[in-house]
Amino acid sequence: MMLRKAAAALLLATCAMPAVARPGAAPAPQSAPATAPRLIVAIAVDQFSADLFSEYRRYYEGGLKRLTADGIVFPRGYQSHAAxxxxxxxxxxxxxSRPSRTGIIxxxxxxxxxxxxxxxxYCAEDETQPGTSSGAYVASPxxxxxxxxxxxxxxxxxxxxVVSVAGKDRAAIMMGGPTADQTWWLSPKGYVSYKDVPTPPLIAKVNAVxxxxxxxxxxxxDLPPQCVAKDFPVDIGAGQTVGTGRFAREAGDFRIFRASPEQDALTLALAASVIETMGLGKQAQTDIISIGLSATDYVGHAFGTEGAESCIQIERLDQELGAFFALLDKDGIDYAVVLTADHGGHDLPERHRENAMPMEQRVDEALTPKALTVAVGAKTGLAGRKLIWGDGPMGDLYFDTALTPSQRAAVEAETLRTLRAHPQVQAVFTKAEIAASPSPSGPPESWSLLQEARASFDPERSGDLLLLLKPRITPIVDPTRGYVATHGSPWDTDRRVPILFWRKGLRPFEQPLGVExxxxxxxxxxxxxxxVPRGEIDGRCxxxxxGEGDSCAGR
Known part of the structure; x- marks a missing residue:
């Protein structure tokens, strides 16, 4: 199929259309294909929690139906680290490898x-580039x-x-790595790559589309039938509501485009075009393409995970994946798929409180680094100085390096006292406590908070303290300024993700126990x-x- 036809076929998936029909019954699969696949397709659906996966599983009719009905399903996968x-x-x-080994904490x-x-x-920047900042950076692995x-x-x-495409730069960069042949991510101007990388004709054509x-x-x-019950407004304050959106947008509105099914369809169109144009999977060796589908995350942040918006997004994701797999099938490529997520997510507390969870809360502004600095400064006689740095009211906190040893000791002691006395705080670990903990092992569902923290720890990059909030505390103070819901906690809502494998000829099965x-x-x-040398990674095959046989034999 020509480039423009391939792109158009997937872009059409964002229009109102019938669900992708599931193919007829396939021949009974064998134990395992005798040869290696010619193409690996690794898909990460941003913020596709295990909860979302299971909630809509009975409605899948497209690509997710193929992966769940005809694939190997690990519904209890874990992003096992705390961050x-x-x-x-x-x-x-x-x-x-876990973040403690990748360095991406x-x-x-x-x-x-x-x-x-x-x-x-910023995790995907080169801060040594002159004139840059974490918000205006040169992307780099x-x-x-x-x-x-x-x-x-x-x-x-x-x-x-090796090709990597995604809706976000950090998704494309982290899955493709520094030696990828092509790495592309979506910007308001279309798909872009590293500085000074020329735009090939393929990307120029997709960007024109x-x-x-x-x-x-x-x-x-349109609102699918399974979404009707979720279609009600939720008041988040300042006259704003979420829960009833349909992703309507004005011409040129990239913000809405990005937080809608249109984004994922475009990324899949690009992926299909790259596979076709480069002939991936059609030579003697195995090639790999990683695909970061970012719209589910933007939808979750902007509208929450349990409204009509999220329901529509999952239904469209299923159909778009079905169209994408159909293109690969038509091209006769021998491919294997893995689909998972970078993390889960938690719905906004305002809707949770309306749906039988009155204990749900937003974080107290007193836990933000700015407020902590003021409170600790007043108690230690260091008012007026920026004592504590951090990215928000949870996670890593850093003490000012200009403090004298005695000042630092006083600031740490007062910060620990303040945090541990707060009713929304579950735990605070010092850098020394985390560093002294061994790397975790065993089933990820049984890890302690300290073990989760250790899996995210890097001695050069991690903070002086790690602040972990209690479950059901959303670390967004004001939902009217953009994000209404988020993730990032050490709890299962954010750690648990599906891990799905599929290849033609593999007998499907489901394993409900935890994997990473x-x-x-x-x-x-x-x-x-x-x-792959065992000592170089944290995972297991x-x-x-x-049944009988072992795809990991000898590994």
């Missing part, structure tokens, strides 16, 4: 010795400390083609016969052969 954010989560999926951390005024460090699966494949066979689409208004989407996203790399590596 359940986008960048750390994506860094685990194709590296086999958060979306943003702080380096108070950085040679620029802005001390915040320099902070990722371990190779991705694509990097390992290319090292073993330089003919391997995007520009044309964005320039047209969209009436939004770091298990994906060794599992795929075994599928293509790629050796998952046997994808139902």
């Amino acid at each position: 359940t954010e986008t960048c750390p989560g994506h860094s685990t999926i194709l590296t086999g 958060a979306n943003t951390w702080f380096d108070l010795k950085a040679g620029r005024e802005d001390k915040a460090i 320099v902070h990722l400390r371990v190779p991705t699966l694509g990097g390992r494949m290319k090292a073993a066979n330089p003919a391997t083609r 995007f520009a044309q689409r964005l320039a047209q208004p969209s009436p939004g989407f 996203t770091v298990d994906i790399l060794p599992t795929l590596a075994a599928l293509i016969g790629l050796p 998952l046997d994808l052969i139902a």
